[in-house]
Amino acid sequence: MAAHGRPAGPEVIWSRPERSGRGPRPAHSRAEIAAAAVRVADAEGIDAASMRxxxxxxxxxxxxxxxxxxRKEDLYELMVDAVCAEYDLSAPPSGDWRADMLGLARQARAIMHRHPWLPRLLSPAHGFSPNALRYLEHCLAVLESLDADTGTRLEVISMVNGIVTAYVDTELSMAERDRTSPFPPGAEQAARSAYVARVLAEGRHPRLAAAYERAPWPLDMDAQFERAVNRVLASFERESGGGGAGDGSGRSGEGTQVS
Structure with a gap:
């Protein structure tokens, strides 16, 4: 072991006992450290959550x-694991894998909005902490009603998580742009929309103009999110030839507000 408790080589923090069997109880726990880092990052951004x-x-x-x-990487690992504990996995799988996966996607979106730094840290490197493994185990239980092999089921989880992360990242970027703008909320987007409308009115982009004219405005971000996730899930359902109870669409919740 190197100075200050740093390992001499690569080491997963979860393989390192939090406390040895001998000596006094540590003054601080990993849970306390993770909670403190999450508080700082929630309030001031991930860059503020320095070791100091x-x-x-x-x-x-x-x-x-x-x-x-x-290592700083270990601190990030603790933070991601801490917020993964916010998933409510108490209900057993319903048998409708699409509805259950949509529900988990909604939870993921809500967690990321509570912790806007989270999309930046998500990677396969942080996917095997205790609470992340608990989440993956639950997802695989949900997907037992999907007629597919284990590799495909893991791909469902990966693609759903990917689309949620990308979607929320866009939402957070839009919110940050409004937050830092010197103009009233929505003013810059309104200016861009007006510019696009003027350009399309010139007639050089007829297909885009027709699509723009028919597009709903303002966008219903909740409904768009539900459609995006459902389309990914539907593609796997088609590949499997069905699977799941009912129509498996999870459409009963489309357009609902994420709590």
Whole structure:
């Protein structure tokens, strides 16, 4: 073991015991450290959640924090795992895998909005923490009613998570643009829309003009999200030749507000 508790080589923090069987109880727990980092990132952004800042938040020295969290990457791992605990996985699979996966997608979207830094940290590297594994196990239980092999079921999970992350990332970018704009909310988007309308009125882009004229405005982001996820799920249902209870569409919740 290197200085300040840092491992000599690559090590997954979950394979390292939080506390050895001997000696005094540590002054701080991983849960406490993760909660402090999440609080800082929620309030000020992920870049503010430095080792120094998190150490100050829990009341210890920066070098002391390295005894608990050897690397910044490990701190991120703790943070992602902490917010993964927010999934409500208490209900057993209903047998309608599409409806259940849509429900999980809605939860994921809500979690990312509560923690806007999360899409930036999501990667396969953070997919195997205790709470992430709990989530994956639940998803695989949900997908047992999909007539497909395990690889395809894992692909469903990956694609749903990917589309939720991309969708929320766009929503957060739009919100950040409004937040930092010197103009009233929506003013810049209205100016862009007016510009596009003027260009399309010139007649050089007839197909785009027709599509733009028929497009609903303002966009219903909730309904658009539901459609996007449902289309991904429907593609897997078609490949499997069906599967799931009822029509498996999960359409009963389309357009509902995410809590």
């Amino acid at each position: 800042r998190v150490a100050a938040e829990i009341g210890c020295g920066t070098m002391s924090l390295y005894n608990y969290v050897p």
